[in-house]
Amino acid sequence: xxxxxxxxxxxxxxxxxxxxxxxxxxxxxxxxxxxxxxxxxxxxxxxxxxxxxxxxxxxxxxxxxxxxxxxxxxxxxxxxxxxxxxxxxxxxxxxxxxxxxxxxxxxxxxxxxxxxxxxxxxxxxxxxxxxxxxxxxxxxxxxxxxxxxxxxxxxxxxxxxxxxxxxxxxxxxxxxxxxxxxxxxxxxxxxxxxxxxxxxxxxxxxxxxxxxxxxxxxxxxxxxxxxxxxxxxxxxxxxxxxxxxxxxxxxxxxxxxxxxxxxxxxxxxxxxxxxxxxxxxxxxxxxxxxxxxxxxxxxxxxxxxxxxxxxxxxxxxxxxxxxxxxxxxxxxxxxxxxxxxxxxxxxxxxxxxxxxxxxxxxxxxxxxxxxxxxxxxxxxxxxxxxxxxxxxxxxxxxxxxxxxxxxxxxxxxxxxxxxxxxxxxxxxxxxxxxxxxxxxxxxxxxxxxxxxxxxxxxxxxxxxxxxxxxxxxxxxxxxxxxxxxxxxxxxxxxxxxxxxxxxxxxxxxxxxxxxxxxxxxxxxxxxxxxxxxxxxxxxxxxxxxxxxxxxxxxxxxxxxxxxxxxxxxxxxxxxxxxxxxxxxxxxxxxxxxxxxxxxxxxxxxxxxxxxxxxxxxxxxxxxxxxxxxxxxxxxxxxxxxxxxxxxxxxxxxxxxxxxxxxxxxxx
Numbered sequence: 001x002x003x004x005x006x007x008x009x010x011x012x013x014x015x016x017x018x019x020x021x022x023x024x025x026x027x028x029x030x031x032x033x034x035x036x037x038x039x040x041x042x043x044x045x046x047x048x049x050x051x052x053x054x055x056x057x058x059x060x061x062x063x064x065x066x067x068x069x070x071x072x073x074x075x076x077x078x079x080x081x082x083x084x085x086x087x088x089x090x091x092x093x094x095x096x097x098x099x100x101x102x103x104x105x106x107x108x109x110x111x112x113x114x115x116x117x118x119x120x121x122x123x124x125x126x127x128x129x130x131x132x133x134x135x136x137x138x139x140x141x142x143x144x145x146x147x148x149x150x151x152x153x154x155x156x157x158x159x160x161x162x163x164x165x166x167x168x169x170x171x172x173x174x175x176x177x178x179x180x181x182x183x184x185x186x187x188x189x190x191x192x193x194x195x196x197x198x199x200x201x202x203x204x205x206x207x208x209x210x211x212x213x214x215x216x217x218x219x220x221x222x223x224x225x226x227x228x229x230x231x232x233x234x235x236x237x238x239x240x241x242x243x244x245x246x247x248x249x250x251x252x253x254x255x256x257x258x259x260x261x262x263x264x265x266x267x268x269x270x271x272x273x274x275x276x277x278x279x280x281x282x283x284x285x286x287x288x289x290x291x292x293x294x295x296x297x298x299x300x301x302x303x304x305x306x307x308x309x310x311x312x313x314x315x316x317x318x319x320x321x322x323x324x325x326x327x328x329x330x331x332x333x334x335x336x337x338x339x340x341x342x343x344x345x346x347x348x349x350x351x352x353x354x355x356x357x358x359x360x361x362x363x364x365x366x367x368x369x370x371x372x373x374x375x376x377x378x379x380x381x382x383x384x385x386x387x388x389x390x391x392x393x394x395x396x397x398x399x400x401x402x403x404x405x406x407x408x409x410x411x412x413x414x415x416x417x418x419x420x421x422x423x424x425x426x427x428x429x430x431x432x433x434x435x436x437x438x439x440x441x442x443x444x445x446x447x448x449x450x451x452x453x454x455x456x457x458x459x460x461x462x463x464x465x466x467x468x469x470x471x472x473x474x475x476x477x478x479x480x481x482x483x484x485x486x487x488x489x490x491x492x493x494x495x496x497x498x499x500x501x502x503x504x505x506x507x508x509x510x511x512x513x514x515x516x517x518x519x520x521x522x523x524x525x526x527x528x529x530x531x532x533x534x535x536x537x538x539x540x541x542x543x544x545x546x547x548x549x550x551x552x553x554x555x556x557x558x559x560x561x562x563x564x565x566x567x568x569x570x571x572x573x574x575x576x577x578x579x580x581x582x583x584x585x586x587x588x589x590x591x592x593x594x595x596x597x598x599x600x601x602x603x604x605x606x607x608x609x610x611x612x613x614x615x616x617x618x619x620x621x622x623x624x625x626x627x628x629x630x631x632x633x634x635x636x637x638x639x640x641x642x643x644x645x646x647x648x649x650x651x652x653x654x655x656x657x658x659x660x661x662x663x664x665x666x667x
Contacts, residue, residue: 044063048103049094067110075111086104099138106142125150125161137203141203148210148213149214162211170204176197201234205245228269232272234249235275243281248287273288276291277317278362289320292313363404375421404422417455424459450540450543457535482544489540493537495574545566545585556600563607582623586623609651616628628664640662
């Protein structure tokens, strides 16, 4: 009987996942194998496949610490077993295992010589090709991290090896229009590259960015027209995640550039930055802002560069200083200072035509945040630029006023509020130009006095006060007539018992406490996603209080007849919001009395004693603070000793309480 024995060549007859590495593992001494299975590195890599994100992050930190503590010999002793485990996990059906393998590979690559581990690297790269379109987004992003680690050691060779795959995905992704994108899968369905649509495109751009980061400056040699065209298409893509990652890639490229390299790619990418800085999505604006800062950090020292790209990008950068999203606003303000220094006003005037054109275009945007920002910037042209360059701005005033009036029709109250403030500023400086559109402006301000938003009521009163200063008696008389009507509205405010019919319980907080809201129609509460509501009668009266405050600075004698009505308001308490109305009253009274004058206001102080001290006993902190401040201001106006004496003659306990309040004043 003859027996024949054959030894398989490297990898033959091994399971598919071994990819030629399994034989290395199987030929080891049994004891060594067992020791390695319990090795801390192997155990940590296995834990990287945990379903819990926090556990994966913790184990990755642990793995990094272990590998950093190893000598080269200790790394080599474990290499066969570690690499076998990494390859096996990268082919696992569980995405957590695939993700964990890639995260561990990033760290492992840092500690090995790629040529000495060629078999592992070749196998890893083959697997990465397939993972470009992995169903799990986090795995695809992890592919980029691995390629960055490889590019750090092999440079642009990595881009050359994966260029065809990148190109293939870009051509498919950019070639699918929005309306042809297949809807996302349901939770129970398995996701594939086919129905991921833009998501594959987003992660592939991220992979390209990581390769660029790892390759360093040598990657700039790969920035041919085709690659730049992909970035252009990403900046214009319908999906904001694709646009955002596209500008992150731009930022990476700019950071790798010197001036010569930047000059070559700037003509293609600078117009895309302009688009990103004007994007409707705050995340995209921020990514474009970061890229723009890197762009100017390289080229801003050259005058020729400035003359080309300042008129293109400064208008967007200037506007974003007022953008409501805090991250965009603060970053843009810092970038503006770093780019133009103390010459901001000079450049604004120099490129005023381009800046005005951009502001006007942004005022017509669909996004209310953008419209609001444009209104603030139009206001700045009046308050900051026109002060020193009145004639330069003057030729655009008619256009700017029309843009602001158009914004007053926006359903979003923050837009109307910003337009209200801006129009009030323009009427002070360009009253002749404003006179042509004053009827529309006055009607808007008049209506805002009875808006359901307190800032609109106050800012419209300020604007009407500005108009009364400029245009005099005609406007003042109209405003006084309006004030008479508004002060009477609070009498129509129903008591809380009547309003409770429209209250609904929407849920419980703790114990028997419940949250209640007043029912309003959808039109009252939601306007373009911005909460608003129809004003209650007491809010009409609050608008009148703001108007009295403003008119008292112009014609103080006309205000005297309304003082008793204000004292009546101080005694009202039949509805829940009376504390809010009193807060406004006590904030306005010191200004009104100061404008009336010390001699005349003394005769009216006694009318407010009862209301003020009643408020001080109440529960509303804001109203109490306003009442306290009001009393102290009265003391400053006529003298604290005089006020104390007047209070004592009225009620001694009022005088004692006032004395206690005085002790709270910082010395």
